[in-house]
Amino acid sequence: MSERYELLYWPSIQGRGEFVRLSLEEGGADYVDVARQSGGMKALRGMLESGDGGLMPYAPPILRHGDLVIAQTANILMYLGPRLSLVPDDEKSRLGAHQLELTITDLVKEAHDTHHPVGSSLYYEDQKPEAKRYTRQFVHHRLPKYLGYFERVLEQNRDSGGNHLVGSGPSYVDLSMFQVMVGLDYAFPKAMKKLASRTKRLRALAGRVAERPRIAAYLDSDRRLPFNEDGIFRRYAELDIEPAD
Amino acid sequence: MSERYELLYWPSIQGRGEFVRLSLEEGGADYVDVARQSGGMKALRGMLESGDGGLMPYAPPILRHGDLVIAQTANILMYLGPRLSLVPDDEKSRLGAHQLELTITDLVKEAHDTHHPVGSSLYYEDQKPEAKRYTRQFVHHRLPKYLGYFERVLEQNRDSGGNHLVGSGPSYVDLSMFQVMVGLDYAFPKAMKKLASRTKRLRALAGRVAERPRIAAYLDSDRRLPFNEDGIFRRYAELDIEPAD
Secondary structure (H helix, E strand, C coil): CCCCEEEECCCCCCCCHHHHHHHHHHCCCCEEEHHHCCCHHHHHHHHHHHCCCCCCCCCCCEEEECCEEEECHHHHHHHHHHHCCCCCCCHHHHHHHHHHHHHHHHHHHHHHHCCCCCCCCCCHHHCHHHHHHHHHHHHHHHHHHHHHHHHHHHHHCHHHCCCCCCCCCCCHHHHHHHHHHHHHHHHCHHHHHHCHHHCHHHHHHHHHHHHCHHHHHHHCCCCCCCCCCCCCCCCCHHHCCCCCC | CCCCEEEECCCCCCCCHHHHHHHHHHCCCCEEEHHHCCCHHHHHHHHHHHCCCCCCCCCCCEEEECCEEEECHHHHHHHHHHHCCCCCCCHHHHHHHHHHHHHHHHHHHHHHHCCCCCCCCCCHHHCHHHHHHHHHHHHHHHHHHHHHHHHHHHHHCHHHCCCCCCCCCCCHHHHHHHHHHHHHHHHCHHHHHHCHHHCHHHHHHHHHHHHCHHHHHHHCCCCCCCCCCCCCCCCCHHHCCCCCC
16 A cells, blocks of 8 residues: 555644654555644544444554544554565564564553553653652562663673664654653652663664664654653652662 | 363452453363463463573463463463454454454553552552542443443444344354353442443443353352452452442
């Protein structure tokens, strides 16, 4: 298919849509970010109610391509990967890439829950004590465990000299990991600084992704929304705590 | 490949491994539940540390098949689906099946978090007030929203007369939905009773899955572990609350 890709996602946050945006940008795809166009929010809401030609999605991001309507971030990236040359060709690598992306999805959910541990139907302001407690266990236990895991995956991927998470070249998983690292740096600068010596390969990976010409151009454009306190990664002084030594 | 499937998962709970077990059983697969064999826990722990022939997994369940090592429940089911004839052949249906399975994954995570809203590194007993608050929003908002969504997916899937979530016949998504329904019935009997009139198609689906000969035989065997208070779906009297009218 050579139809234009249409991304349907909330227009004012990076959120989960950003993982899709990064792949579309790096892949040089012809795409439109529908809800950021005039009338686009109406299209997004309509899609959530109807399914419009495919399975009705539960939530954005949603990718429309030809007559396909695909939801769930990792599912979208699995679809885009081969089409944008952002994943190796063999089944083993593709299953591995998707496995890593789903583990990134789990980490992103927990990062989100630091400010919404009780539920998304309540404001952060209505769950601050719980957020503080959740964040303590996240920063002390979960964050080092997840980042330690991805650091080891890089180390063990000898095909790439430790430079890529899957295969011997850049993939959508590297792009997603970049987004996680910059998001965590935004939300938890103290913890990320303290973890720097244990995340050297991840830091180097994020730095290399940021310097890829298409990503650098994108990050520099107004298509890249800034982080803010409506997204997944939020900076709240009271949650910016240090992990234990 | 005709090699035997090896499932690596905790031997004393249904947990996320149960979604894989149900597909292996319905598909009539030749498989071994490694950790339930003598010495199996050692194999499971070894796998978590080494990756043994594939990408090191972050967590179980893990499926080993030939030289493939696959982790993340939905990823495993996506791999098994075509091999066990538990998903339609076309790309659109397969993407749709995986999308639904990932939404089931999200619901399962939230059901788990009702008893562990602060974190898995703490006991339930150490997060009871937070669990009560999380469960209130889960039962009042999230549970009706998720089940209403899946009920509508059934209704809109006219290929199957509203009898299956994907395509015109049973798939791994139907099996997973069965597991979610019986798990929720175990954990939240009051809420599920109250939601019965709004989940008629889902209830009928779960009933039909339970009566499929291979599933019925499995449920009746000692391979099916009972629900307990170490798994995802737990029955705690204080969390068994009713949703709002």
